[in-house]
Amino acid sequence: MKSSDLDYKLPESLIAQYPAEKRDASRLMIIDRNSGRIQLDVFENMPDYLNPGDCLALNDTRVIRARLHGRKETGGAVEIFLLQELSDGGWSALVRPSAKVRAGAKILFPAGLEAVVAETLPGGKRRVFFNGEQVISRLEEAGEIPLPPYIHRKESDHNDTTRYQTVYSKHPGAVAAPTAGLHFTENVFRKLAAAGIEKAYLTLHVGYGTFKPIQADRLSDHQVDQEEYIFPEETAQKLNDTRHCGHKVVAVGTTCTRVLESCYSDGKYSGGNGSTDLYIFPPYTFRAVDVLQTNFHLPRSSLLALVCAFAGRELLMDAYHLAIKEQFRFYSYGDVMLIR
Template sequence: MPLRLDDFDYHLPEELIAQTPLPERCASRLLVIDNDRLEDRVFSDLPDYLNAGDLLVFNDTRVIHARLYGVKDSGGQVEVLIERPIGRHEALAQVRASKSPRAGSSLRLAGAFDVTVLGRVGEFFHLRFPDSENLLDLLDNHGELPLPPYIRRSADNHDESRYQTVYAREPGSVAAPTAGLHFDDALLERLAAKGVGRAWLTLHVGAGTFQPVRVDDLGEHRMHKERYVIPEETVDAIKATRAAGGRVIAVGTTSLRALEAAAQDGPLEPGSNETELFILPGFGFQVADALITNFHLPKSTLLMLVSALAGMDRMRRAYDHAVEQRYRFFSYGDAMFIAHRNDKVSHEI
């Protein structure tokens, strides 16, 4: 039978949606899924489940100040959320207004500069920013950090650091790769001392990651595009890990999606590309052996992705357990480590 949207639904009490981060990054709880066994731990226990020779693959993207407020040239209020930059002076964006702006019109943003609406690209607006300043600099100076829609408050100064990973360095995302938020420098040092390797890639998360799936037949869903870069050093590290018998552990669904997208047409190769890869149960994984991830929204493509890796029944049990044990959910919530799968990954790297 084809997969349906309701196959990935679950009941989540609203009070379990984390609205603020814990004071310490690695104090979050950690649900370990080791085949059919569930273990309740804390994130600082992660080194107990990793071995010397394993490799963690991190997404080093940095969240930009992607939310802007302003007015249309007609005077109406407008809210702009950058989906992704396109070069130095253009971007795709979500635009919220009482009436959608027309192509050729202008938006006055942050009371400081004008942008031109070039047209539509699917559900997004194509915007042209002033040539006088780099787009990322404009956003940094005038925009706001965009917290996810399920966090019912505006970003504050604390979020400026806590909604970034400690290793964030490549600006371009409008949402954090949240599995990485649990790592602090001390934990990274402990993992390195144990002989766990680390490698990096960049996938800039777009605002489309929060878009709901609007079709019941999942075969009809189309993913938003995201750009990724996988360095040659990361590919070399993965090959060396595999040759030595270690595991490749993706830190977050963004890392996993980039790795699997880059291996869809043959052996894993370094480089830059865009992906619309939609990972559903039945997907043949080529690269990742294990995954560190947060808990995901009901009926979301990310829940479908982790169900593909762990198995649907195993993931249902894990989520039921997490709700029963009052885990904290979503971006500022707790984490899980999908440590092993019953079926083997088909490695072709």
């Protein structure tokens, strides 16, 4: 399959720059893979499309304030975008302007946070070391929530600190939100519980590579970045019980999908911690996911490739064209689909 098969034309006006006023007021598209039927609704009614005994798998990662604006000791402005904490206590990061920041340069940030920029890493990244400990908690004062590159704002919006997090976010470490989960509210969770629909949690710290486009002509020549995950034994057992009772596992987002597929073998889910670079594209036989909830994704992205593999390219492209016709909102702050 070629990367050009994942192309579609999207009016720029449909790229959501802000979230819906209410999380669960996002529009919902329901796709039935067997019949090809497509329905339109709002997310508040999502529980109506699942069955008692089904179980949601939710990614409870929390987005850190990974974007930092500081100055060199000489006064020059520097931006550091943290990508991943490294085993030596440092971080891999994007530094701008990297060419003007020599190895060993000290960068000063608000709240007394300081960093030393070290050597260049593969892919143009830099290794960065901070003064002191508990860096993630100190970022709460010194850093900013890193919004996706296609969100263009004249001014920052303080609501992003809450709206670019799921209501169940718990474990800090992501630099991008698991956006399929942004639509959930306590009201929706109450409806799910009343309908007998279960939920279980896993953690995958979403990396900046989630925005990396597929540049190869063939999908098979693309690679995705490693991302760390925690798949609790309790969650694995709950999902095994769900399947054993004849019910369905609902992956909330492509991040959950990659963890579930990575941790499923010999007919069962197995808990554990690790990292995955699983890249799912057509044709692919899903073993661990029965239903997928996901937002609308960028053309030529690994996320869109995964959803095409799950729904089938022709049906999914029909759905995307309908979404455009119906003025659905796209990407991270946009609307959502449920593929059954």
